[in-house]
Amino acid sequence: MERATPAPVQQGPAHAMFAADEASRHLGIDLRMAGDGTAVAYMAVTAQMVNGHGMAHGGYLFLLADTAFAGACNSHGPVTVAAGADITFVAPARQGDLLVATAHERTRYGRSGVYDVTIQRGDEVIAEFRGRSRTLRPAKEKP
Template structure:
């Protein structure tokens, strides 16, 4: 696993840099490596539903963003083909959630990634994402590095 700053061009950081939706929600990209990413997000009062707990859509978005960073860490533009989440326990306003994505396998242009969302040591949700790399496209390469 590499720290994000250890590489000269980090495709995960490049895609996250253009992800206005995730940034608007306060998601921070903490660490990336090949097939790996870690993010965090604080649950705000605006993210709490009528039950007084974090709306599941925000937790899904955190996990999905982390998945996107991990599956794009290799360079080719990669998108989600499928994703699902299991909610294990509720998060609440003020909670700091940390999501960690790990690549399970890559085969051809496809991959499978697992994301755990935690509050401290407590598991909040488990997410599984299936990815698909697009033909010949690279994410935001620096000028001069494009073919």
């Protein structure tokens, strides 16, 4: 099975967030690039990610897309979280597949944003994800 090769350490708000993301890193997700409203994340489908139909469980695909989405919407700096998201599964992924999730900012307005993420295996689209973000207000300092 092909495993994602760790990328060189990068700097920036999205990479700082990813360094603390135990869930994504535990699954072997690698945030390869994040900046200017875009991000790319890789994940190899393992035996533990396969459902009873022999396909990658949709929850893992959602998590991969959500990780790329988080990288893109946090690339600007302020802490930004998901306000909502949905995914459309296009083709099955299977054990051993190396998946690439590419996130692109579509628009930001006020504290809100819309991001699209495409998950691919090679040139084949596996899923399309749309995430809606919300930038948090800084916590007020106590006197």
